[in-house]
Amino acid sequence: MGTRTTVAALTGTALLALTGCGATAVSDKPAAPRTTPGTPTPATTATPSKATATETASLPSMTGKGLQYAQDQAQAAGFYGLTSHDALGRGRMQAFDRNWKVCSQTPAAGKHTTDTKIDFATVKLEEECPSKDAGTPQAAGATMPDFKGKSVKAAREALDSGYSITVNDATGQNRIVFMESNWQICTQNPTPGTKLDGRPVRFDAVKFNEPC
Structure with missing residues (x-):
């Protein structure tokens, strides 16, 4: 018993001596970075904005x-x-x-x-530019547009997709109107200005290099 008491007392005395001499206590927190006197602290880099000016x-x-x-x-x-x-x-x-x-x-x-x-x-390449750009086909309003001279494709795109449309060869040769952008409308039913009320539409057409 006497020996154990003596060892404990000596250990306590040693710890007190270290503390008195300025020993630093151990900590599990990360140490703060050291800075040299007179050295400026590095500036924090700002995160660049995601928004960039349009060039x-x-x-x-x-x-x-x-x-x-x-x-x-x-x-x-x-x-x-x-x-x-x-x-x-x-x-x-x-x-x-x-x-x-x-x-x-x-x-x-x-x-x-x-x-x-x-x-x-x-x-x-082989065509001449028009004096005025015809633009893309525009949707028809409440009445039937005048499609004479227009392509069958343009007329189809102008009308509501729900319309029933029949296209016939105006020459009477009963050719199939396959590439509608290559066919121009000669006659139409309903006639221009007629109220569009869902009635089926009929076009008689020829190829663009043919007369109506």
């Missing part, structure tokens, strides 16, 4: 250029929202871009933000 770029004039070239140049300038349409209003798709040329563009050449949508009005 502005110069859009070239593509009138008279091939559609594929026009699209490539627009993308090289920083514009990627590109669309195109049939300037003759026939509703044809520009499936093979190199077979089409640009008649006009919206917006015009100049400075624009790079998120601007670019639309090219086009015709096929």
